[in-house]
Amino acid sequence: MANKLLLIHEKALRFGLDLRGKSESFRAIHIWDDEYYRMQKYSLKRLVFIYETLLELPLEIIHGNTLDILMEQNLDHIVIPYSGDEALKNLFSEIEKIKTVHYLSEACFVNLDRTVEFKRFFKYWNQAKKTAFLNNGDRCA
Amino acid sequence: MSVLKRHFDNRNDLIAYVKELAPWAEGDASKILGGQRECKKRLTALDAIKYGKTRNYGNGSVSMLSPYISHGVITLNEVRNHVVKDSNDQKSIETFIRELGWRDFWSRFAENNKCFLWNDVEDYKTGYASDDYQEEVPEDILVGDTGIACIDAFIGDLVNTGYVHNHARMYLASYIVHFRQVKWQAGARWFLSHLLDGDVASNNFSWQWIASTFSNKPYFFNLENVDRYFNGIVDTTPSRNRVLDASYPTLHNRLFPNLELQNG
Secondary structure (H helix, E strand, C coil): CCCEEEECCCCCCCCCHHHCCCHHHEEEEEEECHHHHHHHCCCHHHHHHHHHHHCCCCCEEEECCHHHHHHHCCCCEEEEECCCCHHHHHHHHHHHCCCEEEEECCCCCCCCCCCCCCCCHHHHHHHHHHHHCCHHHHCCC | CEECCCCCCCHHHHHHHHHHHCCCCCCCCCCCCCCHHHHHHHHHHCCHHHHHHHCCCCCCCCCCCHHHHHCCCCCHHHHHHHHHHCCCCHHHHHHHHHHHHHHHHHHHHHHHCHHHCCCCCCCCCCCCCHHHCECCCCHHHHCCCCCCHHHHHHHHHHHHHCCCCHHHHHHHHHHHHHHCCECHHHHHHHHHHHCCCCCHHHHHHHHHHHHCCCCCCCCCCCHHHHHHHHECCECCCHHHCHHHCCCHHHHHHHHCCCCCCCCC
């Protein structure tokens, strides 16, 4: 019996490494939220691409409003793959108001302090290339 | 709340189903397939060394992985790991890995500077102010009827498949911002409405790079350059691409008359 809900959104259409060995206790869903998709102004091309990808994932595709559906779930904890996408971050903030959210972070690409700001790519790359060629970016710090 | 269908007899049935779910969505489906299997196929076919040598050409060995990366079907880390595992020569794969780095760079910058996602990071370096640029993409561009053969072909790719070769994206963005003097935001919005790999950070900061609001100078091009990289792929006949058929100094002086004149 699943005790956690994994919410798969359109920027994380996969099961991440973090869930290996734990998937049995998760119930995975994608919410096909008309209003949300409409607000993103996604074309039919993109919506078909998303749906087609969802079909290969072991999850339920539920049609409706994201917050309403999550409210109906009997589980307090929602697990969501993190995304830096602004529209999703706004949605995450709304979800946090009604459920406890645990974010899965994506494996990093390079070992760089996220708080250090590079205003030009070459400055970023001078640092990034030290770990960019290593498997798992040398397990980024 | 209802559970949606997961089994379809064929792709056309799936497309019809999605159309029914989203009658407001514009256009038709792309021929590019979604899914992990398709992503895996592209990853297996990836030749990062050849990519480094040919990526600027319209028929170059590009990965076509961006729609899958953008939707998280695969991560930058996984793509990188796949490429480095078979390589003993860092130099030969550097171009490909650096391109992955661009995406990471934009995402990091966006994380700390969300206010710049839709606002100029810096002033235009074109001799014009932001207010000098049009707010909307003109209709002839939206429908791919600019009268410039290569530009119309690239627009066709964007609208019909949701995928445009990166070099062609640069041409298109440059044409819109510098040749037609349209704000990068309008072009970026239009791209996002079509691109399968539409990612706000990568897309918008790339537009700003072209526009010069996030780079040191504007990016522009001429027909000779398009012909060099896309000959035989799009029509580069001079008579059908007159606006672009000029030397770099001539175009520079035409597009940026307020900047120092260039000789040539």
